[in-house]
Amino acid sequence: MMDLSYILNELGEERADYFNAVSPPIAQTSNFSFKTVDDFRQALSGEFDVNLYSRGNNPTINILRQKLAALDGAEDALVFGSGIAAIAVPILALVRQGDHIISVENPYSWTTKLFNNLLPQFGVETTFVDGTEVKNFENAIRPNTKLIYLESPNTFSYDLQDLQAVAAIAKQKGILTMIDNSYCSPLYQQPIKLGIDLVAQSATKYIGGHSDVVAGVLTGSRALIKQIFSNEYLNIGPALSPHSAWLLIRGLRTLPLRLQRSFESTKVITEWLRGHPAVDRVIWPFSPDFKQSELAHRQMQGCGGLFSFTLKEPSVEKIEAFCNKLQHILMAVSWGGHESLIIPAVATIKKEDYDAGNERHNLIRMYVGLEDKEYLVSDLEQALS
Numbered sequence: 001m002m003d004l005s006y007i008l009n010e011l012g013e014e015r016a017d018y019f020n021a022v023s024p025p026i027a028q029t030s031n032f033s034f035k036t037v038d039d040f041r042q043a044l045s046g047e048f049d050v051n052l053y054s055r056g057n058n059p060t061i062n063i064l065r066q067k068l069a070a071l072d073g074a075e076d077a078l079v080f081g082s083g084i085a086a087i088a089v090p091i092l093a094l095v096r097q098g099d100h101i102i103s104v105e106n107p108y109s110w111t112t113k114l115f116n117n118l119l120p121q122f123g124v125e126t127t128f129v130d131g132t133e134v135k136n137f138e139n140a141i142r143p144n145t146k147l148i149y150l151e152s153p154n155t156f157s158y159d160l161q162d163l164q165a166v167a168a169i170a171k172q173k174g175i176l177t178m179i180d181n182s183y184c185s186p187l188y189q190q191p192i193k194l195g196i197d198l199v200a201q202s203a204t205k206y207i208g209g210h211s212d213v214v215a216g217v218l219t220g221s222r223a224l225i226k227q228i229f230s231n232e233y234l235n236i237g238p239a240l241s242p243h244s245a246w247l248l249i250r251g252l253r254t255l256p257l258r259l260q261r262s263f264e265s266t267k268v269i270t271e272w273l274r275g276h277p278a279v280d281r282v283i284w285p286f287s288p289d290f291k292q293s294e295l296a297h298r299q300m301q302g303c304g305g306l307f308s309f310t311l312k313e314p315s316v317e318k319i320e321a322f323c324n325k326l327q328h329i330l331m332a333v334s335w336g337g338h339e340s341l342i343i344p345a346v347a348t349i350k351k352e353d354y355d356a357g358n359e360r361h362n363l364i365r366m367y368v369g370l371e372d373k374e375y376l377v378s379d380l381e382q383a384l385s
């Protein structure tokens with residue numbers, strides 16, 4: 001295992017090739033030239049290992065790919081122009097007409113739409129299962145099941161799946177496994193070590209870390225990555241720009257510091273909320289009362305700064321009044337940046353569809369950024385009063 005410091009500061013960075021610059025150059029070029037027809041022909045026959053055209057390889061992107069693969073303990077990585085591309089493109093690569101997918105229930109919203117809207121157009125059917133019980137995956141397997149799709153923890157309800165157990169069942173049946181690992185990032189959960197085949201994550205979140213780039217990562221075996229690169233990746237064209245890759249390399253330098261800060265602040269803020277008389281429930285995988293606490297501590301080395309909570313005797317008016325009163329915590333989608341954010345589930349549904357008895361409708365999701373925790377607590381306190 002490579003040292004984390006080596007991966008983040010040195011791996012892939014051939015500084016002697018570019019004036020010993022500490023920060024790598026942004027190879028802002030679409031194409032690369034060749035000296036002989038022979039070399040050119042060789043590159044055109046397969047561009048997995050050469051710089052030919054930046055829809056495929058690019059030197060700045062390749063530095064980033066090496067770092068991201070090493071962080072996941074994977075043989076190789078691909079980077080994409082968004083997290084959802086890093087999910088949709090490999091799935092399109094792995095299934096054919098007539099195939100079946102088993103997915104954990106309620107994955108990320110656009111992943112759900114991929115399974116419900118896009119894939120059925122190509123004759124691919126998905127069964128959603130409650131992933132908190134391993135046997136639910138086993139029971140849903142059909143002769144045509146090609147892929148088991150996981151997201152652990154989920155980023156609204158934080159349900160976990162036992163990655164090692166699900167991977168073992170899938171291996172036995174020759175079914176591929178894939179996970180959305182955005183919540184933990186490679187620092188806090190390493191699914192490949194637990195037997196998962198492909199790991200996707202939205203690099204927009206922790207890897208970028210500054211709310212200024214949209215990107216995605218996919219890691220896995222060299223063979224699978226090469227297959228996806230040579231076909232769907234080049235054909236659909238979800239490449240990341242070299243400039244965005246440079247921003248992600250810069251983000252990686254401080255990833256451990258940012259994650260640790262967010263984790264530590266989240267411990268304090270979730271504890272504070274648990275003790276507040278206006279708060280009913282706090283859901284965070286590392287809370288002592290979390291229902292899958294044992295599994296969380298077994299397969300995660302740390303916990304993200306994203307959690308949800310509910311108010312006592314909730315109503316749309318009460319939830320909206322609380323959110324509207326916040327002065328510093330911003331109301332916005334996404335997470336993983338420097339800034340703390342809030343998104344109430346009621347903002348994702350029509351007002352008239354609100355059902356006070358439906359716990360999902362009452363969830364308020366908060367992301368804890370890099371501000372002082374006391375600053376955040378005082379904002380929450382004045383908004384809850």
Ligand SMILES: *Cc1c(COP(=O)(O)O)cnc(C)c1O
Pocket residue numbers: 082083084085108155180182183201202203204205214215216334
């Ligand atoms: C944000 C997010 C995605 C999608 O990533 P984009 O970079 O926005 O395309 C996928 N999964 C999870 C869990 C996310 O939070």
